[in-house]
Amino acid sequence: MSGATGGPGPALLGVRHHGPGSARAVRAALEQLRPDAVLIEGPPEADAIVHLAADEGMRPPVALLAHATDDPGRAAFWPLAAFSPEWTAIRWARSHGVPVRFIDLPAANSLALPGRIGGSEPGADEEPDAKAAPPVDPLAVLAATAGYDDPERWWEDAVEHRHSTLPADGALAPFQALAEAMGELRRAFGRAADDARDTAREAHMRLKLRAARREFGDAIAVVCGAWHVPALEEKRTVAADRQALKGLPKVKAELSWVPWTHRRLARHSGYGAGIDSPGWYGHLFQVPDRPVERWLTKVARLLREEDFPVSSAHVIEAVRLADTLAAVRGRPLAGLAETTDAVRAVMCDGSDVPLALVRDRLVVGHDLGEVPDSAPATPLQRDLTRLQRSLRLKPEALERDWDLDLRKDTDAARSRLLHRLRLLDVAWGEPVRGRGGLGTFRETWRLCWEPELSVRVAEAGVWGTTVPAAAEAKAESLAARATDLAGVTSLAERCLLAELPGALPTVLRALADRAALDTDVAHLATALPALVRSVRYGDVRRTDTTALADVAAGLAERVFVGLPAACAGLDTDAAEDMRGHLDAVHQAVALLAEAAPPGLRERWAGTLRRLAGRERLPGGIRGRAARLLLDDGLLPEEEAARLMGLALSTGTEPAEAAAWIEGFLGSGGSGGMLLVHDDRLLTLVDDWLTGVPAAAFTTVLPLLRRTFSAYDAGVRRTLGEVIRRGRPDTGRAGPGGEGARGFGPGLDEQRAAAALPTVRLLLGLDAGAGEGAGEGVTGAAAPALAGCGAASAGGVA
Structure with a gap:
């Protein structure tokens, strides 16, 4: 077997991560070489679960997720799309019964090191280390050398649009040329790229390569980033490589497969490709021929679904324009830039508004991968998956609004699940203002599954093995650590929304303790509305809120007593804030009246009368108290x-x-x-x-x-x-x-006559009868026109 540079030894297949051209070249090279083993850049711990790639339930894009067992928030992803060369190599090896080994630095080491290593991605609270990336963008340098100002356009011209011109027996030629280019780049930029992390990674790759050669011989294919190929060809001693790995920190790590999305592939994460157009690349990888024609047909279908008038003639004209632009620009085939310009000019009438839809839905895409049930997962993740299936809430990468009617058992269960996940910081859904009114029996949620939520689920696993148990444990912990009344009040509301009766007694004890110690009327007034909302939600969700109603009533009484004194001596801004508290308490008392002891509303009305009649209080507060009394018919x-x-x-x-x-x-x-x-x-x-x-x-x-x-x-x-x-x-x-x-005192017939034909048409009468400004208004149209004439006479639009 020949190496990447044509010499004897393993074949080093340097690739661009997530490059469809590289994926096709890897598949052709493997068909030609027929290796006895395939080595892939990635964490060696994944060897135990790589067989799942051949499972029928595995559908890319997916990712290898590694997280520290004791700190699940410290995690790393190795994402793989259908057009990733690593995924292509894995699937080829599994289909041909060839062993697959991962040779990058173990996740146990990479998670312990600061910043990014290989495919790692920092946690939510961690900033990536700039030194983790190579000091030079190889594609950008090669593109500039070839006279291109856009690396993506150079890659399309050099690789994606020329794959069909390669000879059948020359599958290794692209890898040999790319290896030579990377070698020149590394020599030109010195050893700057070989910092401690890259040195450790490449030392570990060489050690794993030596071990594979002892096990399988030289009939090996290595799929790795093209930047690392020159380092794997270097002659280094075993002792030097082991010395580079000596003293590396280490943590206990767990690996699993998780779904990934095309939108996340478009970010600079994971393998570091940061491709801007995963949907376009997926199209280039999947279509057998005529990629431009098929792509523009997809675009036309999408626009027609969104009610844009796009016909077959538009597609034909867009294809012609894209090919003409490619010829003018000296490109071998129309690329994404040419097709985008053609779509804008022909299908979108020069507007970028529908073009933004094309980019979002097709160029990037909303594909969400799937992993089989047999993949490793935490108990909490398995319980969540079970609930998602039983409630028919399928995770999707595309934002989708769900309108829930809490009077229905299934919708109520969905609401409980989403509220419990929010309590666990798994923000799969966000409450939004719905279109169906303001009733407390309705909720609207916007759902969107992001890959990072898998990490959040792993983090939440420390609280319990099921979603309800974990949410209850988390709520009790938050109640014990809460320091302010508003925080405990909000927590009580969230516990009722999530239906966590086991945690509610602990939260109510904490609430009573904080309320007894807090003497600030503004704090009490801020906490009261949330408590009252909790009581109301309890009614809708058939939850016993008697204890909570008693606490809310006691809190309201303390507000009544302390409010007049708290309103004295306020400056302008403080008075405006207090006026807002006054409105909130007034609404809360109205909602609480049914569940509270008798006389609550009367005592609140007495407080408002004192506020309205006390001269030394700020004018805004006195005016608002008078208005609230007037609205309630009490003044x-x-x-x-x-x-x-x-x-x-x-x-x-x-x-x-x-x-x-x-x-x-x-x-x-x-x-x-x-x-x-x-x-x-x-x-x-x-x-x-x-x-x-x-x-x-x-x-x-x-x-x-x-x-x-x-x-x-x-x-x-x-x-x-x-x-x-x-x-x-x-x-x-x-x-x-x-x-x-x-409104005017009577009907202005002359002005009303102008509306007569339209009104007759709306009423189904003879539109031609009675036309003319001089005719009187009689019959069925008279009442309607009387209102129109009165409005016209009075000047009301």
């Missing part, structure tokens, strides 16, 4: 007008009066509608505003602008129309006589 309109008159009297500072107005009206569209429909309040505001001295007006204006900007556009327009027609008189329903404010 007569006459009393509200009296409080407003006092707050806006001449003796009140303009800034304080403006703060009262903001507190009273600063609640979006509802505040504006109150002014639209209540003449007396509008008159009071108008009297105060017109009486503000000119010197103080510039101070008041920003506060008023902030208040009125919160109103809906339609409310502001209606309010402006009311003011434009003149200030209303108390007791009149509208400036024009009868009718609601903002």
Whole structure:
């Protein structure tokens, strides 16, 4: 057998990781060489599980996952796609009954070393060491030498588009040329690449290669990164290689197969390829011929599925344009750049919006691999897999929204699982605002499975062997370590959402202890809404929340007692924060009233009356308390007008009066509608505003602008129309006589006639009858047009 440079010895097949051209060349070389063993760059611990690559349930992209047994968060991945040369070599060897050995530095050593080693990837809290990467990008140097400014384009031209021109018996020629190029690069850049880690890795590869030659002879094929080929050809003594490995740190490591995604292949992780277009590379590897035509057909199919008007003529024209661009640019075949330009010009009408969809779905892709059930896994991972199957929640790399109805048993179980995983820091799903309303019996989750979640599951395995047991243990631990009331309150809510009755007593004890020690009313007010939400969720999920309701009621009583004193002496920012707490407590009391002891709402109303009538409190808080009482029907309109008159009297500072107005009206569209429909309040505001001295007006204006900007556009327009027609008189329903404010007193038939044909069409009447501005409005269309005419006359859009 010949080496990569043509000499005797093992065949050194230097490859580009995740390169489809390299994968095809490796397959051709193995067919020609028929080796007795295949050696692959990777952790030797994977020898015990490499046989699973031939399992029917294994579907790439997948990855070898290694993690430290005592610290699962320290993990490393070796990802493999269908077009990876290492995967091609493994599958060829397994199908031909040839042994496979991994020869890189063991994962036990690479996980113990800082930074990245080979295919390792730092944990979530670890930054990669820049020295772990070679000091030079070999592809970039070779591309620049050939006159290319884009390494990917050079690789396509030199490898991907010329594979069919190689002679059948010349499968080793590309590897020999690449080995020579790498040798020149290593000599040109000196020994800088051989830092301690690369030196250790290549020393271990040489030792494993010697051991394989003793076992199998020279009929061996070695598949490794092309950068390492010159190092494997070097003549080094066994003693020198062993010395390079002496003293390396070591940890106990576990290896398994995990699913990977194309999106993660597009990042600079794992084997370090960081390819930008895994979907395109997969296409080049899989199609037997006419790659450009087949690719553009895929693009057309995708765009048609998304309702873009793309026809067969578009595909034909795009193929012609791509081939023309390749000829103009001197390329042997149209590549990704040419096909992308053709798609933009022909199928997307020059727009990058549909082109972004093509890149996301096809150029990168959302493929998620699968591993067989027989693959090694932690007990927690196996329990999670079982739950995913029983609940029909298949992990997917593409983001997908799930609307859950908690009244259904299956959806409730799905919700419990997702909440338990979030408690374990396995963020498979994120809650999002749903489209189905605000009912507590509905939840919307956005699910997306990322490979890193396998590491998170391994980390969570320290808490238990099943998802419920692990979540309960984690919740109890968090309750014991919690130092603030808000944190324990949030934890109690999460325990109810995840339905963890075993952990709830521990959490409630911690909650009661923190609540008894915390005297800050703001903290208590912040914690109360979360507790009340927990009680409400317990009702929907059929969970007993009696103990939690008692704690929430006690917390509410402490807020009632301490709130008036806590509101005194606040500056502007603190008063605004307290006003937010006031709104939150008010909503919480309304939700808690059914489960709390009798009289809770009455005691809260008494607290609001004290706040509204105490002169020394900030104006925003007094105004908000008055508004909450008015909304609940607990404050007569006459009393509200009296409080407003006092707050806006001449003796009140303009800034304080403006703060009262903001507190009273600063609640979006509802505040504006109150002014639209209540003449007396509008008159009071108008009297105060017109009486503000000119010197103080510039101070008041920003506060008023902030208040009125919160109103809906339609409310502001209606309010402006009311003011434009003149200030209303108390007791009149509208400036024009009868009718609601903002609407005219009668029908303007001339203006309404313009809408007559459309209304007749909507009502299914004869569209041609009654046309013309001079005709009267009668029949079935009259009621509808009466509303339109009134709106037109009053100026309401």
